[in-house]
Amino acid sequence: xxxxxxxxxxxxxxxxxxxxxxxxxxxxxxxxxxxxxxxxxxxxxxxxxxxxxxxxxxxxxxxxxxxxxxxxxxxxxxxxxxxxxxxxxxxxxxxxxxxxxxxxxxxxxxxxxxxxxxxxxxxxxxxxxxxxxxxxxxxxxxxxxxxxxxxxxxxxxxxxxxxxxxxxxxxxxxxxxxxxxxxxxxxxxxxxx
Numbered sequence: 001x002x003x004x005x006x007x008x009x010x011x012x013x014x015x016x017x018x019x020x021x022x023x024x025x026x027x028x029x030x031x032x033x034x035x036x037x038x039x040x041x042x043x044x045x046x047x048x049x050x051x052x053x054x055x056x057x058x059x060x061x062x063x064x065x066x067x068x069x070x071x072x073x074x075x076x077x078x079x080x081x082x083x084x085x086x087x088x089x090x091x092x093x094x095x096x097x098x099x100x101x102x103x104x105x106x107x108x109x110x111x112x113x114x115x116x117x118x119x120x121x122x123x124x125x126x127x128x129x130x131x132x133x134x135x136x137x138x139x140x141x142x143x144x145x146x147x148x149x150x151x152x153x154x155x156x157x158x159x160x161x162x163x164x165x166x167x168x169x170x171x172x173x174x175x176x177x178x179x180x181x182x183x184x185x186x187x188x189x190x191x192x193x
Contacts, residue, residue, distance in 0.1 A: 080138020
């Protein structure tokens with residue numbers, strides 16, 4: 001006799017994250033989700049209210065992971081250069097360890113309703129602000145150029161970091177630490193003194 005493990009809400013959220021990351025929110029049907037979790041469509045609704053609620057949860061998980069990484073850097077302190085290195089490593093770790101949540105946060109938030117989209121934009125702004133603060137700190141402590149525009153520079157660094165999920169493959173030429181070091185070297189050449 002085969003015993004089927006009962007599915008939890010977290011199983012459903014994780015499956016939604018996988019599908020949203022690979023197919024997009026609009027490309028994922030409730031039938032796809034039920035199949036991914038191994039449930040009948042009607043049974044799926046005992047775990048969730050709607051597909052939109054799942055998107056909110058996955059996007060908020062992604063936002064929380066990125067922010068937790070930035071908070072650890074801020075709490076650790078250090079020079080601007082040390083903090084930028086930690087932010088880059090933390091971002092790479094979130095993307096590689098939580099690819100589904102990261103992709104959904106980065107690319108599917110536009111499918112949210114206006115209230116949730118505004119919360120996600122606020123979370124993105126808060127995360128980006130951590131990079132801006134580090135750039136300002138580095139300009140003050142001599143780690144970085146003093147004439148940098150922190151807002152534009154933060155966006156450029158985050159653009160590089162956000163693209164990692166599109167091309168990086170574990171087992172390739174660089175491991176994650178080497179990848180983070182190469183990104184940091186490239187960014188530091190642009191912001192260094």
